[in-house]
């Protein structure tokens with residue numbers, strides 16, 4: 001869907017978005033398999049929803065997808081920042097605007113007429129997932145190479161805390177994806193623009 005010849009979502013955004021989505025699915029499913037090998041809490045994920053078959057296999061998937069998310073995510077963030085799109089699309093943003101749009105959304109009053117403009121709830125959710133993904137990669141680096149990244153490790157409160165940060169950032173990401181998918185199903189026009197531009 002386009003306005004004149006200008007697509008709603010530029011090609012680079014669509015490509016990086018879908019690659020990030022693929023990376024996240026692989027990361028989460030292989031991450032659950034890695035978690036099962038040494039559970040942090042008193043539960044395990046069902047093997048049927050994990051990826052990798054066994055610990056070593058899951059680690060291979062996890063590292064491959066980690067590079068995809070780190071490099072592709074960086075390209076998305078740099079292009080977004082460098083082009084000025086990040087400021088244009090996600091700001092201004094105020095707690096009041098989020099509250100008003102959230103109430104409107106809950107009452108089914110939020111308009112989706114202009115797909116070029118994100119409402120305050122979308123802005124918050126997308127900024128949140130950007131920060132959450134950065135936190136996931138940083139805490140993952142600490143777990144992977146704890147000795148080589150002492151500063152990051154200390155900033156995250158040590159190895160054991162980094163493990164928890166990594167786990168709860170994953171929970172937040174999964175919660176985001178669940179809401180995000182529901183919204184894409186409820187307003188399918190947005191899905192078309194994320195595919196066709």
Ligand code: HEM
Pocket residue numbers: 013017020021024025080089115122126129130133177180181184190191192193194
């Ligand atoms: C796997 C299924 C996914 C589907 C079907 C999906 C769908 C969409 C759609 C339709 C939009 C456009 C929303 C609009 O125009 O109102 C969008 C935007 C976005 N999605 Fe997803 N998404 C998925 C996964 C993800 C994941 C895993 C992440 C996080 C890493 C993510 C992060 C984002 C972000 C940050 C935006 C805003 C992009 C921008 O404009 O800069 N999505 N998604």
